[in-house]
Each structure stands twice: as C-alpha cells, then as structure tokens.
Amino acid sequence: MFRTAFFLVSICCCNFYWCHGCLEEERILLLQIKDSINYPGGSSLDKDWVGKNCCQWHGVECKPSSSRVISINLNLTRDERLELWYPNTSLFAAFKELEKLDLARNQIGGWVMPQGLCELKNLRYLRLAFNDLDGRELPPCSTNLTLLEELSLSGNDLGSYSSALTGLCGLRNIRNLNLCSTNLDERAFPLLCLSNLSKLETLSLQDNDLGSYSSALTGICELTALRVLDLSLNKINDHSIPKCWGNLSSLEKLDLSDNKLKSPFNSLTGFCELRHLHHLDVRRNSYVGSIPQCFGNMNYLRILFLSGNQFTGTIPSSIFKNMTNLMIISASHNQFNDSISFSTFANLSELAHIDLSDNVRLEVQTEHPHWVPTFQLESLLLSNCTLNKRGGNGIPTFISTQRSLKTLDLSHSFLKGTIPSWLLDNLTVGSLILRGNLLKGPFPQSTRRNNSMLNELDVSDNKIFGELPSNMDTLFPNLIVFNMSKNELQGTIPVSISKLQTLQMLDLSQNNLSGEMPHGLISRNNTSLEYLRLSNNKLHGNILSKFSNMTELVVLLLDNNGFTGTIASNMLSSPSLKILDLSKNNLSGFIPSWLSFLMNLAILHLDGNFFNGPIPSEVCQMQNLHILDLSNNKISGSIPSCLPNISSWMKEISIDVDISVEILYFRMLYSLDGTNYARSINTRVTTILTTKGMILTYEGLPLSLMTIIDLSLNQLTGNIPSQMGHLKTLHSLNLSDNFLSGPIPESFQNLESIESLDLSHNKIVGTIPPQMVQLYKLSAFNVSSNNLSGAIPNEKQFLTFNESSYTANPHLCGPPLQRSCSCNNSSQPRDNKEEKKKKKTTLQSLTVLFFSTCGWLLHIFWDFGVSLPFLPTRTGDGSSLVQWTGALIAAI
Numbered sequence: 012m013f014r015t016a017f018f019l020v021s022i023c024c025c026n027f028y029w030c031h032g033c034l035e036e037e038r039i040l041l042l043q044i045k046d047s048i049n050y051p052g053g054s055s056l057d058k059d060w061v062g063k064n065c066c067q068w069h070g071v072e073c074k075p076s077s078s079r080v081i082s083i084n085l086n087l088t089r090d091e092r093l094e095l096w097y098p099n100t101s102l103f104a105a106f107k108e109l110e111k112l113d114l115a116r117n118q119i120g121g122w123v124m125p126q127g128l129c130e131l132k133n134l135r136y137l138r139l140a141f142n143d144l145d146g147r148e149l150p151p152c153s154t155n156l157t158l159l160e161e162l163s164l165s166g167n168d169l170g171s172y173s174s175a176l177t178g179l180c181g182l183r184n185i186r187n188l189n190l191c192s193t194n195l196d197e198r199a200f201p202l203l204c205l206s207n208l209s210k211l212e213t214l215s216l217q218d219n220d221l222g223s224y225s226s227a228l229t230g231i232c233e234l235t236a237l238r239v240l241d242l243s244l245n246k247i248n249d250h251s252i253p254k255c256w257g258n259l260s261s262l263e264k265l266d267l268s269d270n271k272l273k274s275p276f277n278s279l280t281g282f283c284e285l286r287h288l289h290h291l292d293v294r295r296n297s298y299v300g301s302i303p304q305c306f307g308n309m310n311y312l313r314i315l316f317l318s319g320n321q322f323t324g325t326i327p328s329s330i331f332k333n334m335t336n337l338m339i340i341s342a343s344h345n346q347f348n349d350s351i352s353f354s355t356f357a358n359l360s361e362l363a364h365i366d367l368s369d370n371v372r373l374e375v376q377t378e379h380p381h382w383v384p385t386f387q388l389e390s391l392l393l394s395n396c397t398l399n400k401r402g403g404n405g406i407p408t409f410i411s412t413q414r415s416l417k418t419l420d421l422s423h424s425f426l427k428g429t430i431p432s433w434l435l436d437n438l439t440v441g442s443l444i445l446r447g448n449l450l451k452g453p454f455p456q457s458t459r460r461n462n463s464m465l466n467e468l469d470v471s472d473n474k475i476f477g478e479l480p481s482n483m484d485t486l487f488p489n490l491i492v493f494n495m496s497k498n499e500l501q502g503t504i505p506v507s508i509s510k511l512q513t514l515q516m517l518d519l520s521q522n523n524l525s526g527e528m529p530h531g532l533i534s535r536n537n538t539s540l541e542y543l544r545l546s547n548n549k550l551h552g553n554i555l556s557k558f559s560n561m562t563e564l565v566v567l568l569l570d571n572n573g574f575t576g577t578i579a580s581n582m583l584s585s586p587s588l589k590i591l592d593l594s595k596n597n598l599s600g601f602i603p604s605w606l607s608f609l610m611n612l613a614i615l616h617l618d619g620n621f622f623n624g625p626i627p628s629e630v631c632q633m634q635n636l637h638i639l640d641l642s643n644n645k646i647s648g649s650i651p652s653c654l655p656n657i658s659s660w661m662k663e664i665s666i667d668v669d670i671s672v673e674i675l676y677f678r679m680l681y682s683l684d685g686t687n688y689a690r691s692i693n694t695r696v697t698t699i700l701t702t703k704g705m706i707l708t709y710e711g712l713p714l715s716l717m718t719i720i721d722l723s724l725n726q727l728t729g730n731i732p733s734q735m736g737h738l739k740t741l742h743s744l745n746l747s748d749n750f751l752s753g754p755i756p757e758s759f760q761n762l763e764s765i766e767s768l769d770l771s772h773n774k775i776v777g778t779i780p781p782q783m784v785q786l787y788k789l790s791a792f793n794v795s796s797n798n799l800s801g802a803i804p805n806e807k808q809f810l811t812f813n814e815s816s817y818t819a820n821p822h823l824c825g826p827p828l829q830r831s832c833s834c835n836n837s838s839q840p841r842d843n844k845e846e847k848k849k850k851k852t853t854l855q856s857l858t859v860l861f862f863s864t865c866g867w868l869l870h871i872f873w874d875f876g877v878s879l880p881f882l883p884t885r886t887g888d889g890s891s892l893v894q895w896t897g898a899l900i901a902a903i
C-alpha cells in the first residue's frame with residue numbers, strides 16, 4: 012500500500028523535463044561553471060554541488076513555479092591561490108530567468124565573450140565586488156539590462172581608464188549603485204550621464220579620489236530620487252562639494268565623513284533644506300565655526316555625527332526642539348567652548364548614545380536647570396569635558412535613572428567628591444571609566460550583593476584611599492579589566508581579587524599597597540590574566556618563587572616594590588610573556604638561565620636590584636628581545652659575545668603587543684566613536700636624548716621597534732666583544748660604570764641605528780675608531796672617564812658632541828677638548844687646573860646622562876602607557892616625570 016503510493020508519486024512528478032527538482036540543462040550548465048571556477052589547476056568547487064536537484068545546491072535558488080534557476084551566488088568561491096579568472100559569460104546567459112548573480116571575490120580579470128552579459132535580460136541584481144576588473148570589461152550594452160536594479164562594483168580598480176564607466180549610463184532602472192573603493196576620480200566617473208539614472212536611490216562612493224576637481228560632482232544634483240549618498244573618504248573640499256542640496260530633498264542618509272570640508276554648512280546652498288535626513292555624518296573634516304541653527308529643520312534626524320572637527324561655540328539647544336527621533340549624538344573631538352545643559356535633551360525620548368568627549372573647554376551642566384530624562388541611554392561619553400563646574404563638579408545624578416546604560420566614561424572631566432554607591436549598585440553598566448579626576452574617599456562600599464554586569468572598572472588617577480573591599484569576587488564577579496592605579500590605596504591586595512575568574516587586566520600600580528602578593532593571584536588555576544601591573548607600591552616578600560601557571564600572561568610589571576629573594580627556577584610558566592619588569596626591588600642571586608624559555612619576551616627590566624654572577628649566555632636565545640636592562644646590579648664577568656644572535660637587534664622586527672589591541676577592541680565594542688582609542692595604537696615613543704648638553708625630545712620610533720641594551724652600573728670586566736658591532740638595529744647601548752677594558756671595537760662603525768652610546772667610566776683604552784663618524788644617527792655619545800688616547804674624530808656627527816663627552820681621558824686630544832694633539836706635554840700646569848674643572852663637568856654630564864637615560868626609560872613606559880590604555884595617561888606621568896626631574900635636580 013505504502014509502496015504503491017510512493018511509486019505513484021514518483022511517476023507523476025518525474026516527467027522527462029522536471030525530474031529531480033531542477034532542469035537537467037541548467038544542472039549541466041551549473042556543472043560547467045563548477046568546472047571552470049577553479050580552472051586551471053585548482054580543485055573544483057568544494058561546495059556541495061553534487062546530486063540531481065541543483066535547486067538545493069549551495070548558493071543556487073530556483074523559481075518554484077518553473078524550477079528554473081533565478082539566483083546564483085558564487086561569492087568567494089575561487090581558490091585564492093589561483094591566478095585571475097576569465098569566466099565564459101555565455102554560461103550565465105544560458106539561464107533564461109536568472110535574476111540574481113553574485114560573483115564577488117573571485118579574482119575575475121575579465122570575461123570570455125563579454126557580450127553574453129548583455130543577454131541577462133532578467134537580471135535585477137549583479138554583484139562583481141572585489142575582483143580585478145578595470146572598467147573596460149563592463150559591457151557596452153547596459154541598455155539591454157533594463158531590469159537591473161542593484162549593481163556592486165566596489166573594490167575593483169575602475170579608475171585607470173577614463174570614462175570606462177559610461178557603460179553604466181544605460182542602466183535606466185538602477186536603484187542601488189555601489190562604487191566604493193574603486194579608485195575613481197571625476198575623470199572616470201560618468202558624471203555627465205547621471206541624469207539618466209533617474210531612479211537611483213542609493214549611491215555609495217566611499218573611499219575614492221573624488222573632489223580634487225572643483226564642481227565636477229555637481230552631476231549628483233540630477234539624482235533627485237536619491238535617498239542614501241555616501242561620499243565618505245574622498246578628497247572633497249569646500250570648492251568641490253555639490254551646492255545643490257535643495258534638489259536632493261529626498262535624501263535620508265548623507266555621509267560626508269573623512270573629507271576636507273571646512274566652512275560651516277550655512278554657506279552650502281540648500282543644505283538646510285535637507286529636511287528628511289535621518290542620518291548625517293560629517294566626522295573627521297575640518298569644519299570650523301558654530302553649528303548652524305538650521306539643523307533644527309531636520310526633524311527626522313536619528314543619527315548626528317559631528318566628531319573630529321573644529322567646531323566652536325556651543326551645541327545650540329534650539330536645534331533639538333523638534334528632533335524627537337534623535338538616537339545618537341556624537342560631537343566629540345571638537346573645540347566647543349561654551350556650555351551645554353543636559354536639560355536640552357530631556358524630551359528626546361529615543362536618545363541612546365551621547366558622546367561629547369574631548370571638548371576640554373565645553374562646560375557640561377547636568378544638574379541645572381532641573382530636568383527629568385525621558386530617555387534611557389546605552390552609552391554616555393563625557394571624557395575630557397568640564398563637568399558640572401557650577402554644581403560642585405559632582406557625578407551627574409540623572410545617571411541613577413538610567414537602567415540600560417552599558418558604557419559610562421567620565422574620565423578627565425574634573426569630577427570632585429566621592430563615588431556615590433548607587434553608581435556601582437544600581438546600574439547595568441559594563442564599562443565604567445572615571446579615570447583622571449579628583450574623586451576622593453574610600454572605595455565605595457556596595458550595598459548590593461553583586462554588580463554582575465561590570466566588565467571594566469577604571470578609577471585610576473584619582474584620590475581614592477583606604478582598602479579595597481575584601482569581597483571583590485562577590486561584588487564584581489565578571490570583571491575583565493580593573494584599574495585602580497595612581498590612587499592612595501592602602502593595606503594589602505585582597506585575596507578575593509584572585510578569585511575573579513574572568514580578570515584579564517589588573518593594574519594597582521602607584522598606590523601605597525603593602526604586604527605580600529596574594530598567592531592565588533599568581534599561582535592559580537584560572538589563567539585568564541594577561542596583564543598584571545603592581546608597580547610602585549610597598550609590596551614585599553618572596554613572591555616570585557610561588558609563581559606557576561599563567562599561560563595567558565603577556566605583561567608583568569612588579570617594579571619599584573620591596574620584593575626580596577632570588578628568582579627560583581622555573582617559577583614562571585608563561586610562554587606568552589612579552590614584557591617583564593622586576594626592576595627596583597631587592598632581588599638577589601643569579602640572573603636565571605631559564606629566562607630563555609620565555610621565547611616571546613621582548614622587554615626585560617631587572618635593573619636596580621642586587622643580582623650578581625655573570626650574564627647567562629642563554630639570554631642570547633631570546634630571539635625577540637628588544638630591551639634588555641640589567642643596569643645597577645652587581646653583575647660580574649664579561650659581556651656574552653653571543654648577543655648578536657638575537658635577531659631583533661640585527662634586523663627590524665616589531666613587537667606585536669596584541670594585548671593593547673585587545674583592550675582597544677574591548678572598548679570599541681561599547682563606544683560609538685572608536686577613533687580616540689584607535690588613534691593610540693601607533694603612538695610613537697618619545698625619547699629624550701642629550702645633544703650638546705641640552706636635553707632634546709625626539710619623536711621617533713614606535714615602541715614596538717625600540718631596541719636598548721643597558722648593562723651600566725655593574726661590575727663587568729673584559730673587552731667589549733667586537734661582535735656587538737653587528738647589532739645593526741640597536742638604538743641605545745649603555746655600558747657605562749663597569750670595569751670594561753680593551754679598545755672600542757672597530758666594528759662599532761656598523762651600529763647604523765645607534766642613537767645613544769655610553770661607554771663612560773670604564774677602563775677602555777686605544778683610540779676612538781675614526782670610522783665611527785659614519786654613525787649619522789648618533790646624537791648622544793659619552794666616553795668620558797676612560798683611558799682613551801689619540802685624536803678625537805672631528806667631522807660629521809662628532810662635531811655635535813661637546814667636551815663633556817670626552818673628559819677624564821688623559822691622552823685624548825683635539826677639539827672639543829682644549830688639549831691640542833701636537834703639544835701634549837707643554838701645557839702641563841694648565842692641564843691640572845683644567846682637570847679640576849673637568850671633574851666638575853664630568854659630574855654635571857653624568858647627571859645629565861643619568862637623568863636622560865632614566866628619563867628616557869621612564870618616557871618609554873610613559874608612552875607605552877598611552878598605547879596600553881590601562882597604564883597612566885600621558886598627562887599623568889608627564890607631570891610625575893617633571894616632579895621626578897625636580898627631585899633629581901634638587902638632590903644634586
């Protein structure tokens with residue numbers, strides 16, 4: 012019975028023409044396409060194009076009534092390793108009812124039988140994005156594609172052949188045209204025929220070269236049906252911007268971001284008539300002046316992006332009166348300098364994102380006049396504004412009414428007073444940033460059991476005192492980032508911090524924390540921690556021996572504490588570790604040879620401890636080492652000659668500090684305008700170098716390329732290995748204050764990147780190799796207090812060094828020293844007097860050098876702090892650098 016029914020069904024559905032759900036002739040065509048797509052040499056389509064019913068194949072769609080193929084999607088199908096593909100268009104033309112064809116990302120370089128494209132009479136949608144078409148391959152038969160509504164050619168290089176795109180002029184029914192990133196300028200763009208594209212609604216021209224030729228873009232004025240116009244990332248300026256906005260009155264979305272526009276909108280004819288705009292983006296232009304009042308006409312506006320310009324004045328409250336749909340306002344990174352009251356926004360019930368950050372002179376008033384918000388924000392970014400100047404600089408109270416808030420950034424906004432406990436108790440905030448204010452009082456005691464939403468809590472650089480809560484794990488079980496650095500915290504680090512299972516970044520540096528490090532923090536089962544900074548506290552104890560399994564750890568900074576003991580063997584199993592700073596503690600014993608197991612280590616600071624014994628030759632196995640600082644210890648023995656095995660000192664290799672990128676990414680997830688964070692990725696290192704006794708600031712390399720060896724202030728003996736001359740990418744070498752003997756290796760002439768070289772206070776003999784004048788980057792050089800002799804090289808870079816570079820070498824002669832090379836002995840009495848004077852200058856020069864070296868290192872960390880946002884900010888440490896300098900100068 013069952014069997015009969017099945018038999019009947021198969022009989023009635025399987026006529027010769029429509030047997031398996033798709034037409035046999037079209038199935039064969041698809042198989043031909045499959046054969047061609049990875050031809051020659053590639054494997055055929057790895058997608059599931061097997062079986063009889065081709066309508067069920069991946070990327071294929073048929074019309075149920077006719078079983079004919081109506082859509083073929085081959086987006087990203089050709090093997091990327093193959094050369095260009097030249098598809099035979101007849102294969103596609105043979106599909107009589109094809110409406111949709113997507114051939115994006117297939118390395119198409121042109122067509123076999125291009126006229127085949129003209130036969131696709133039913134085509135409505137054609138996507139050829141990200142291929143290697145140059146415009147000439149577009150068929151000259153666009154008039155035949157009468158039904159085509161949507162065409163994407165983005166990511167092809169169409170700009171090379173002028174007017175190659177005139178073929179597009181026949182697309183009378185085109186509604187959506189995407190020409191992003193196609194290298195177009197006005198000469199290639201078919202501006203003259205735009206009036207033929209009268210149905211065009213969406214025109215995307217992002218990332219081209221448009222705008223260099225004044226008024227060439229006026230063709231856009233003909234597109235009266237246009238609803239979406241994207242001209243972002245071009246070269247449009249006040250002269251080349253179209254001046255006919257009145258014609259485009261249907262426009263709903265206008266993106267002019269990343270251009271060169273300058274004068275305020277009122278000078279743009281008709282701009283104020285764009286009454287139907289929903290979305291206006293003018294970010295990152297050069298707009299000056301004030302926000303035009305006529306924005307108030309744009310009653311439908313939902314998204315308003317004004318950030319990254321030079322707007323001044325205020326954001327006029329009148330424009331928001333009728334903007335009842337407004338969801339996003341971003342006005343960050345401008346120069347607004349008046350005041351704005353949040354009562355302005357009170358009735359904008361749709362508002363979800365407000366970003367006014369980085370308008371340092373903008374006074375933001377949230378308390379007066381009294382108002383009640385009708386909105387529920389998701390993000391509020393007021394960093395670098397002046398907040399509530401006339402209301403005691405308090406944290407805005409309306410925030411307590413916000414039940415959807417995810418990101419709250421009030422950093423650097425001159426806040427005073429205490430942190431109200433509702434801020435931690437009542438909010439759903441994921442990211443709470445209060446960095447760089449004057450908040451004081453104890454860490455807020457939470458009344459609620461937990462604030463399970465909080466992922467990022469940054470209260471660094473304030474005046475919070477007292478102890479951290481002992482129940483951190485129950486209060487903030489989902490913390491990923493916790494930054495309390497630069498406060499006045501006391502007591503011990505609560506054990507509960509080590510129970511935070513998701514914690515990735517912990518920064519408690521620059522406080523008055525004491526006691527030992529909680530065991531669980533460093534030897535725990537959960538190893539999510541990637542960044543741990545406890546620098547500049549009063550921590551003590553023998554913590555290092557208790558280290559264990561921190562597989563994710565990338566940065567460990569424990570410097571400037573009172574840690575004691577030796578570094579036990581294999582204490583640190585952290586294969587990802589890139590930066591390790593244990594400097595300025597009371598550690599002793601040998602430099603452990605197992606450090607070489609830390610294959611990714613790029614920056615190693617062990618300076619300012621009591622390490623003794625030799626430098627283990629295993630150090631040379633750390634192929635990624637960029638900065639090695641062992642200075643100011645009791646290290647003896649000779650300098651290992653294998654140092655040139657370290658590749659990052661031989662050729663330029665960048666440290667990939669991906670941790671910062673992760674943090675940045677994390678922040679961008681929540682913030683509207685990632686630019687201010689993204690900007691810091693490529694922060695350049697500021698180094699301080701001494702030239703002619705003056706301290707110069709030099710904006711140079713990104714930290715990721717900085718390379719330094721500092722072995723100064725130790726008890727090293729023996730010769731300087733001549734192999735060190737092979738360190739071609741080394742920027743700074745400091746071997747001063749040791750007992751090194753022998754000559755300056757001639758090979759030093761090859762240190763082509765060297766900027767600072769200090770060999771002072773050793774027992775070095777011989778002459779200064781004259782070939783060293785080739786080191787054209789050398790700007791700080793000191794060989795004072797050695798036994799050098801002979802003439803000082805007197806050309807090129809060496810003309811910039813003064814006497815203090817050479818003093819206290821009894822047999823050196825020639826300028827800049829007073830001692831002339833020819834008559835060394837005749838001026839004996841004067842020399843004595845001079846010697847005294849020189850002693851004084853030596854002390855001075857040493858001071859300057861000491862300052863410069865330390866200042867330099869400090870600076871590197873300071874700047875590194877900028878690229879890792881959880882280290883203190885540039886301003887913060889900049890001022891402490893100044894204080895530090897003051898203290899140093901006072902001590903002298």
Ligand SMILES: *[C@@H]1O[C@H](CO)[C@@H](O)[C@H](O)[C@H]1NC(C)=O
Nearest residue numbers: 084085086087113115116138
């Ligand atoms: C193209 O393929 C990529 C990767 O498979 C996919 O992410 C994208 O959404 C596809 N685009 C279209 C328009 O199908």
Ligand SMILES: *[C@@H]1O[C@H](CO)[C@@H](O)[C@H](O)[C@H]1NC(C)=O
Nearest residue numbers: 043099100101102105123124
């Ligand atoms: C293109 O395909 C058609 C149809 O299959 C075929 O007749 C023609 O010979 C092909 N042309 C080339 C150059 O391969």
Ligand SMILES: *[C@@H]1O[C@H](CO)[C@@H](O)[C@H](O)[C@H]1NC(C)=O
Nearest residue numbers: 126127129130131152154155
């Ligand atoms: C384009 O359309 C015209 C008129 O309908 C027709 O004569 C011509 O053959 C078509 N061209 C192609 C290549 O199909």
Ligand SMILES: *[C@@H]1O[C@H](CO)[C@@H](O)[C@H](O)[C@H]1NC(C)=O
Nearest residue numbers: 177179180181203204206207
């Ligand atoms: C514009 O359309 C008209 C009429 O349809 C046509 O004659 C003309 O050739 C088109 N212009 C271009 C540049 O294709």
Ligand SMILES: *[C@@H]1O[C@H](CO)[C@@H](O)[C@H](O)[C@H]1NC(C)=O
Nearest residue numbers: 307308309310329330332333
């Ligand atoms: C605001 O809307 C009201 C009523 O729709 C209208 O009368 C008024 O002119 C509008 N104001 C502005 C500035 O557009």
Ligand SMILES: *[C@@H]1O[C@H](CO)[C@@H](O)[C@H](O)[C@H]1NC(C)=O
Nearest residue numbers: 368369394395423687885886
């Ligand atoms: C805030 O201002 C400081 C100092 O002017 C600056 O260094 C920092 O980058 C600014 N932050 C933001 C988010 O704009």
Ligand SMILES: *[C@@H]1O[C@H](CO)[C@@H](O)[C@H](O)[C@H]1NC(C)=O
Nearest residue numbers: 411412433434436437438459
């Ligand atoms: C915070 O929440 C608690 C309990 O949910 C409530 O009693 C209190 O009024 C809230 N405080 C504020 C300022 O909203």
Ligand SMILES: *[C@@H]1O[C@H](CO)[C@@H](O)[C@H](O)[C@H]1NC(C)=O
Nearest residue numbers: 509530531532534535536537
């Ligand atoms: C690690 O896990 C073991 C067993 O699950 C447990 O006994 C130990 O206390 C844990 N250690 C830490 C530091 O949590």
Ligand SMILES: *[C@@H]1O[C@H](CO)[C@@H](O)[C@H](O)[C@H]1NC(C)=O
Nearest residue numbers: 536537538559560561562584
């Ligand atoms: C470290 O942790 C990893 C993963 O959690 C584990 O596979 C490994 O055995 C642990 N190593 C030690 C030395 O505990």
